[in-house]
Amino acid sequence: MSRLHAPDDEDKPFIARWNVLVRVLLLDPSVKAVARSAIDFADFDDGSSCHPSNKRIERETGLSDRTVRTAWQVLRGLGMAERVAYGSPHRRLADEYQLVIPDNWQSLPIYGPHVQDFHCLYCEKQFTPQGNCTVKVDGGSEVVSFRVQLMAFCPPPRAKKGRDEPYCLDMWNDSQAEQGQPRWGQLGGKVWAGFRRARGDDW
Numbered sequence: 314m315s316r317l318h319a320p321d322d323e324d325k326p327f328i329a330r331w332n333v334l335v336r337v338l339l340l341d342p343s344v345k346a347v348a349r350s351a352i353d354f355a356d357f358d359d360g361s362s363c364h365p366s367n368k369r370i371e372r373e374t375g376l377s378d379r380t381v382r383t384a385w386q387v388l389r390g391l392g393m394a395e396r397v398a399y400g401s402p403h404r405r406l407a408d409e410y411q412l413v414i415p416d417n418w419q420s421l422p423i424y425g426p427h428v429q430d431f432h433c434l435y436c437e438k439q440f441t442p443q444g445n446c447t448v449k450v451d452g453g454s455e456v457v458s459f460r461v462q463l464m465a466f467c468p469p470p471r472a473k474k475g476r477d478e479p480y481c482l483d484m485w486n487d488s489q490a491e492q493g494q495p496r497w498g499q500l501g502g503k504v505w506a507g508f509r510r511a512r513g514d515d516w
Contacts, residue, residue, distance in 0.1 A: 316426045328357040339422040339444035346374045347384035360412030386448045390455030425514025433467045435481035461504040465511040
């Protein structure tokens with residue numbers, strides 16, 4: 314199975330490294346769509362001079378204005394887009410961005426270099442992780458958070474009439490409690506170690 318080059322491989326042009334990072338990110342599809350669209354408006358060599366209007370990205374991605382704005386917030390919060398100049402709506406000038414491969418890219422929720430399925434931490438079955446993110450503004454900065462359990466355990470079962478199917482996260486929590494170990498919600502930042510075990514494919 315072929316291995317992707319690393320997003321920080323300086324031997325590759327910026328556009329190739331950016332596209333690899335966007336490809337492996339486990340984020341909401343809307344954020345990935347805006348990130349892929351953004352590179353078409355930036356300098357391919359270094360990611361500079363990126364200033365598409367939100368309206369242009371709306372047309373090209375089919376997303377709503379609010380969704381595009383939220384995606385930019387996520388990209389800023391992840392350190393992938395640095396706003397270098399504010400636009401002026403009445404002069405029809407869009408914000409200008411510098412697209413960036415952040416130094417901490419390996420700590421983001423990403424696939425491994427072979428883009429393989431993950432293995433559930435409880436039942437060990439293979440599954441496709443669910444990319445997700447939530448962004449909020451705190452003190453003028455965007456803070457991005459993730460539901461890591463959706464990337465470390467089998468997806469929650471769908472409700473079926475008259476029958477409740479077990480959820481691997483619940484069973485993992487029960488197992489932890491029986492052993493006197495912390496439940497998932499008590500692990501704090503250590504959940505990322507579980508994420509990496511589920512991925513099993515490190516850069």
